[in-house]
Amino acid sequence: MTAMRQALLDVAELSVAFPGRNGPIRAVDGVSFRLEPGESLVIAGESGSGKSMLCRALMNIQPGAASVTATRMDWQGRALGALSPRDWRALRGGQMAMIFQDPAAALNPLLSVGRQIMDVVNAHRACSRAQARSRAIEVLGLAGLPEPEARLASYPSQLSGGMRQRVAIALALAAAPKLIIADEATTNLDVSIQAQIVALLKRLQRELGLGLIFVTHDLDLAAEVGGRLMVMYAGQPVETGPVQTVLKDPCHPYTRGLLRSAPTLHSSRETPLQPIPGQTPKPGAVGAGAPFRSRCPVSVEGVCDVRRAPWSEAGPGHRVACNRFALDGRGGLP
Amino acid sequence: MSKPMIEACGIDKTFTLRRDGRLVEHRALKTVSADLHEGEILGIVGESGSGKTTLSRIMIGIDTASKGEILFHGDRVATRREWRDLRRHVQYVFQDPFTALCPTMRIGKALAEPLAIHGIGSREERPARVARMLEMVGLHPDMAGRLPSQLSGGQRQRVNLARALMSEPKVLICDEIVSGLDVSVQAQVLALLLDLQKRLGLSLIFISHDLRVIRYLCDRVLVMYLGEIVEQGRTDEVFAAPKHDYTRRLLAAIPDRDRPAHHSPIDEALK
Ligand SMILES: Nc1ncnc2c1ncn2[C@@H]1O[C@H](COP(=O)(O)OP(=O)(O)OP(=O)(O)O)[C@@H](O)[C@H]1O
Ligand SMILES: Nc1ncnc2c1ncn2[C@@H]1O[C@H](COP(=O)(O)OP(=O)(O)OP(=O)(O)O)[C@@H](O)[C@H]1O
Ligand SMILES: [Mg+2]
Ligand SMILES: [Mg+2]
Numbered sequence: 001m002t003a004m005r006q007a008l009l010d011v012a013e014l015s016v017a018f019p020g021r022n023g024p025i026r027a028v029d030g031v032s033f034r035l036e037p038g039e040s041l042v043i044a045g046e047s048g049s050g051k052s053m054l055c056r057a058l059m060n061i062q063p064g065a066a067s068v069t070a071t072r073m074d075w076q077g078r079a080l081g082a083l084s085p086r087d088w089r090a091l092r093g094g095q096m097a098m099i100f101q102d103p104a105a106a107l108n109p110l111l112s113v114g115r116q117i118m119d120v121v122n123a124h125r126a127c128s129r130a131q132a133r134s135r136a137i138e139v140l141g142l143a144g145l146p147e148p149e150a151r152l153a154s155y156p157s158q159l160s161g162g163m164r165q166r167v168a169i170a171l172a173l174a175a176a177p178k179l180i181i182a183d184e185a186t187t188n189l190d191v192s193i194q195a196q197i198v199a200l201l202k203r204l205q206r207e208l209g210l211g212l213i214f215v216t217h218d219l220d221l222a223a224e225v226g227g228r229l230m231v232m233y234a235g236q237p238v239e240t241g242p243v244q245t246v247l248k249d250p251c252h253p254y255t256r257g258l259l260r261s262a263p264t265l266h267s268s269r270e271t272p273l274q275p276i277p278g279q280t281p282k283p284g285a286v287g288a289g290a291p292f293r294s295r296c297p298v299s300v301e302g303v304c305d306v307r308r309a310p311w312s313e314a315g316p317g318h319r320v321a322c323n324r325f326a327l328d329g330r331g332g333l334p
Numbered sequence: 335m336s337k338p339m340i341e342a343c344g345i346d347k348t349f350t351l352r353r354d355g356r357l358v359e360h361r362a363l364k365t366v367s368a369d370l371h372e373g374e375i376l377g378i379v380g381e382s383g384s385g386k387t388t389l390s391r392i393m394i395g396i397d398t399a400s401k402g403e404i405l406f407h408g409d410r411v412a413t414r415r416e417w418r419d420l421r422r423h424v425q426y427v428f429q430d431p432f433t434a435l436c437p438t439m440r441i442g443k444a445l446a447e448p449l450a451i452h453g454i455g456s457r458e459e460r461p462a463r464v465a466r467m468l469e470m471v472g473l474h475p476d477m478a479g480r481l482p483s484q485l486s487g488g489q490r491q492r493v494n495l496a497r498a499l500m501s502e503p504k505v506l507i508c509d510e511i512v513s514g515l516d517v518s519v520q521a522q523v524l525a526l527l528l529d530l531q532k533r534l535g536l537s538l539i540f541i542s543h544d545l546r547v548i549r550y551l552c553d554r555v556l557v558m559y560l561g562e563i564v565e566q567g568r569t570d571e572v573f574a575a576p577k578h579d580y581t582r583r584l585l586a587a588i589p590d591r592d593r594p595a596h597h598s599p600i601d602e603a604l605k
Contacts, residue, residue: 018484047472047488047516063483101487101514102432146383153352161429161510162382162543184487187513188429190382190543191587217488217516218544223591247591262517263546265573265588269528273521273550275472282474 008179008211009035009058012072016053018065025284027053029235037209040227042243044216046280049232051215052101055181059098060088094124097172099185103164106171107156113167114152117174124175139170142200144193162188169197179211198225219262223247231255234281234291241318251320251331254292290323298324298332338369339407339537342393346401362388364561373535377548377569380558386541387429390507394424425498429509431491435482441493442478448501467496470526472519488514495523507539512547524551545588549573557581
């Protein structure tokens with residue numbers, strides 16, 4: 001076996017908890033993954049399942065009330081927990097950058113677009129004003145903003161939703177990071193610009209070994225990004241594997257339900273889209289059992305309500321956390 | 335088809351931008367005309383920055399046009415009173431779910447507020463109405479006790495929709511409201527909108543970049559490009575036989591996991 005390359009990120013049993021009336025509420029519960037240079041990890045799953053909180057914890061920008069725990073959380077072999085605030089400032093925005101789901105959080109409404117990008121460039125490399133300005137124009141252009149030079153003087157409020165999102169993408173690109181965390185970064189873009197952005201990220205992965213964490217609800221887009229997919233439900237990862245494999249052969253009942261409810265270009269109102277029956281569990285009420293049990297068509301009585309599912313191997317690199325699958329090797333499929 | 339409810343006639347919108355210290359005019363809408371019929375779901379798709387948000391805001395008077403006029407049931411809307419009459423029936427769910435809610439108001443209160451303003455239901459039954467509405471958009475009723483900052487993006491987006499629906503509008507404008515939802519919750523929200531259309535005759539303007547959702551939900555669709563409507567028609571017809579080159583380009587760029595990798599628009603863009 002060849003030696004493993006050094007991972008950009010190596011994370012084990014990462015959890016994020018908020019204080020709740022009846023004990024801590026786990027917004028993220030036991031996430032583990034390794035990401036090497038050039039690789040991508042796509043994260044999909046329920047709205048509210050902890051995807052953004054996970055991303056924030058990786059960047060050490062979780063909300064004040066949240067507590068983050070992990071048995072391992074290494075950046076290029078160094079424990080992130082041991083970093084000083086100064087180390088973090090150099091790492092964040094410089095080596096690892098996040099494109100926020102909420103562009104308003106990343107952009108300052110009082111500063112022009114050009115100024116904000118130049119500030120990021122200046123913070124992470126020594127360069128002249130003119131160099132910073134031309135870098136700002138370059139990354140705005142890469143992010144697909146038309147007439148980037150003319151837009152430098154615009155304020156965020158003067159831009160459309162998708163233009164703001166492209167500015168946020170440009171900000172993340174500005175210091176040429178080694179890892180980009182894109183949290184629903186293309187939701188406000190039309191599909192042709194979205195395709196350009198994904199193509200750009202893939203090119204940076206191939207040419208410069210960029211690591212990518214890509215959060216999306218669009219499973220077709222997930223397939224085009226490629227790499228590994230992690231599906232989350234109620235804070236917990238429930239299935240992980242090569243994107244195409246998981247989409248073609250979903251093994252967790254939540255993943256299956258999700259894929260069934262997705263619209264395709266052939267969906268029509270005559271055969272209505274089927275949401276997964278039932279309701280998301282009450283926050284903090286998942287407890288010891290399987291998180292999906294209350295809505296699960298194949299749950300096992302006496303097992304799923306008391307035991308969190310162990311990981312089972314479903315194929316090469318394809319793993320699923322489902323009690324039924326652990327028992328029958330098929331997850332209740334005939 | 336029923337008669338137009340809101341009509342936009344020859345709308346122009348010009349913004350002034352500063353460029354290299356000089357002021358220049360930017361024409362965001364170029365003589366655009368569109369109408370919304372009673373009980374229909376009208377989709378708007380198109381290039382990011384093409385004027386979708388601007389047009390929909392002008393149609394209900396949140397923004398003013400530089401030129402052109404808006405008709406409501408055939409009559410020109412001009413005075414403040416006429417705009418107020420129009421807006422009483424309209425709710426707008428904004429594209430940006432993060433800034434639309436008051437940060438210090440708990441979700442339950444934010445949802446009950448429209449009931450109090452419009453005098454809907456008695457004070458005692460309001461919490462139950464709020465709980466029911468939260469469940470309709472796939473949120474646990476316990477969320478009523480949270481602040482907006484304690485919600486995920488998709489949860490906030492659903493709270494915005496729920497709040498807009500509380501006042502039982504006749505016209506709803508949804509600006510990019512399902513892109514932040516997982517597809518199961520999205521299916522639930524789309525079913526809710528279709529049900530409101532069928533049961534209460536709700537008219538809907540639905541702006542989205544997700545063409546699969548547009549095709550599923552909308553009766554009619556407008557395609558916008560560079561401040562103009564370049565194509566419009568019944569949704570199934572536009573999708574089956576797109577006439578404008580831009581529409582064809584959009585349709586070709588829809589992500590599709592069944593498409594062979596070398597045919598994907600991303601690989602095209604990589605060349
Ligand atoms: N400050 C907070 N206090 C308590 N709970 C919180 C707080 N912020 C977020 N949460 C909860 O944590 C969970 C995870 O939120 P997160 O934003 O990570 O979800 P997400 O998977 O990104 O969802 P979406 O797809 O809707 O963006 C949610 O259920 C949310 O309600
Ligand atoms: N307040 C403003 N000042 C200056 N220009 C503006 C303002 N609001 C919008 N614009 C410009 O008007 C154009 C249309 O913007 P609009 O928000 O309507 O686009 P959109 O079609 O909704 O795009 P998106 O899909 O990205 O949301 C853009 O070029 C934008 O920069
Ligand atoms: Mg999120
Ligand atoms: Mg818009």
